[in-house]
Amino acid sequence: MAPGPAPGPPGHAAPDLATLTGVRSGKRSYYRAYVRSDERMQRAVRAMDSISRALVRTVEGPRGLLEEVARAAAAHLDASWTILALSDGHLRGARPRFLAVGPDGVVTDDDAGLAPLVRRELGAIRAGHATRSDDDGPWVRVPMTLEGRQIGSLVGLHGLDAAPEPGDLSVLRILANQAAVSLHTSEQYQAGVALHRRAQRLYDEATAQARDLEQRTQELRQAEQRLVLAHQRELIDTERHRIARELHDSVTQYVLSAGMAVEVARGEAEELGADGTTILERLGTAKQLSQDAVEQLRRAIYALHQSHRDTVSTLPELLHEVAEHHRPQLQVQVRVEGDVVPLTTDADHEIARAVGEALFNVATHARATRAVVRLRYRADELLAAVADDGHGDPVELSRLLRLERGRSADGRHRGLANIETRIVDLGGGIVFRRARLGGVRVEMRIPLPLTPTDRPGVISGLVGTPGDDRDDRSGDDTQEDPWPR
Incomplete structure (x- = not known):
């Protein structure tokens, strides 16, 4: 105790x-x-x-x-x-x-x-x-x-x-x-974490598939475009061969016959002596023109019979072909400015024909040795210009165009009126100015984007052209105009 x-x-x-x-x-x-x-x-x-x-x-x-x-x-x-x-x-x-x-x-x-x-x-x-x-x-x-x-x-x-x-x-x-x-x-x-990784992997696979589908869709569109162009080229080549046959079998024969008639008339004029001197000079000029016309027809027939590249589809490529046809007589340069804006096939061919008509006038009437074709793309306008170093007068060409507008179908040459008609149908206009080279510059201005016209085109009437997915690309609007005003 x-x-x-x-x-x-x-x-x-x-x-x-x-x-x-x-x-x-x-x-x-x-x-x-x-x-x-x-x-x-x-x-x-x-x-x-x-x-x-x-x-x-x-x-x-x-x-x-x-x-x-x-x-x-x-x-x-x-x-x-x-x-x-x-x-x-x-x-x-x-x-x-x-x-x-x-x-x-x-x-x-x-x-x-x-x-x-x-x-x-x-x-x-x-x-x-x-x-x-x-x-x-x-x-x-x-x-x-x-x-x-x-x-x-x-x-x-x-x-x-x-x-x-x-x-x-x-x-x-x-x-x-x-x-x-x-x-x-x-x-x-x-x-x-595993679900996140799986979701990320599925997302990556879906993204890759989307890119692959986009690429394949683009390839299909390109293939479709190539097929349409090939169809167009086939129809155009058929028409070219038909026109070549018509020129060879009819127009060329008529021109040759006219040349022979002129040659006979020259013989009769020589028998008149001094009184037929003036007539003889005019018949000599007619003979030379007939020979030039026959030569032009032969070159055209030869060009029409040539097989063209299947890749010719844009306006610059068409203009290069047009320039190639005139190079035996002219030193032709083609210059393109700005980003090329795809147009309808009819519009491309109408502009190319207008430029070809202008080059024909230069080669036939302007006594020029050099020509420059300029194609300039802008956001709201397409400019196609043909300048030469010949002896033409812009004021005289404007007067001739006014006269051609009023002529009836009398068989006379209507080259300027044809150029204007093609451009006006596209909503544009033409004007004649003095060129830096010394001759005349024919300016053809077409507003962009193109507005559809009621007049059916030759190509669009034959095949369905790929439509209106045009790019709104344009050149630099601040670039100085190299052509004098």
């Missing part, structure tokens, strides 16, 4: 050890129980503290938290071995599947270096066994649950002096369930 407390000062109660410590001093076992309880509480606090530090390290993923859980459980149980593992079939995408802490405190996820009894315990967890027999050592087993079902276990080979108390098991359950939540979150995150 312990001695009673020493008497204190009068009027004051003696200090009561049981009141101060909560442990009765009459039995020494109470104090030892207090010490053990305090130690367990301190271990639980340290375990919760380590878990709280691991929870805020989100960038490390679930492994950092799981390692802290395993170490905290090992420290709380004073365990030589601690295992945190998932059962097979649960959280298939979660990693790592297990962690083990050995006597040296090293965390491992490789079961090759585990002791045999630890491997047996790990096998039981993987197989889904909640408990094992107690004849293989002081194992402490706590289930790891998620949504009411066991998905694994937290086990430890403890080194405590006595069996763990319910408070110790509560701490272990908290650690195990925290690990279960972390692993589930990791699995969901990995599943989300």
Whole structure:
């Protein structure tokens, strides 16, 4: 029996050890129980503290938290071995599947270096066994649950002096369930990442397919354009051959007959002597013109019989062909400015014919040696100009055009009126100016985009021309006009 407390000062109660410590001093076992309880509480606090530090390290993923859980459980149980593992079939995408802490405190996820009894315990967890027999050592087993079902276990080979108390098991359950939540979150995150990668892959495949379809569509459109052009070229070549036959069989024969008649008249004029001098000069001029006409017809017939390239489809290419027909008599240059704007086939041919008529006038009447064909594209206008170094007069050509407008179909030459008619039908107009080369410049201006006319075209009446997908491209409107005004 312990001695009673020493008497204190009068009027004051003696200090009561049981009141101060909560442990009765009459039995020494109470104090030892207090010490053990305090130690367990301190271990639980340290375990919760380590878990709280691991929870805020989100960038490390679930492994950092799981390692802290395993170490905290090992420290709380004073365990030589601690295992945190998932059962097979649960959280298939979660990693790592297990962690083990050995006597040296090293965390491992490789079961090759585990002791045999630890491997047996790990096998039981993987197989889904909640408990094992107690004849293989002081194992402490706590289930790891998620949504009411066991998905694994937290086990430890403890080194405590006595069996763990319910408070110790509560701490272990908290650690195990925290690990279960972390692993589930990791699995969901990995599943989300996998879905994102799959969606990205599908998006990339869809984008690639869209590009491939766009490319194939473009190729199909080009093939369709080539087929239309080939059809047009076939029809045009047929018409060219027909016109060549007509020129050879009729017009050329008439011109040759006219030349022969002129030659006969020249013989009769020579018999008149001095009185027929004037008539003889005029007949000589007529003979020369007949010979020039026959030569022009022969070149035209030869050109019409030549096979043309299938790729001739734009106005610049047509103008190069027109210029090629006149190069035996003229030094012709073709210059193109700005971005080429696709026009309808009828418009291209009408402009090319107008330019060809202008070059014919230059070669026949202007006594020129050089001509320049300029094609300039702008946003709102197309300019086609023919300039020469001949002896023509812009004022005289304007007067002749006014006269040709009023003539009836009397068989006389209407070249200027034909040029104007072709351009006016396209919504434009022509004007004559003095050229820098010294001769005349015929300017043909057509507004862009073209407006459809009621007059059916020769080509569009034969085949359906690819329509109105014109580009709105234009040249530089700030470029200085190289032609003098």
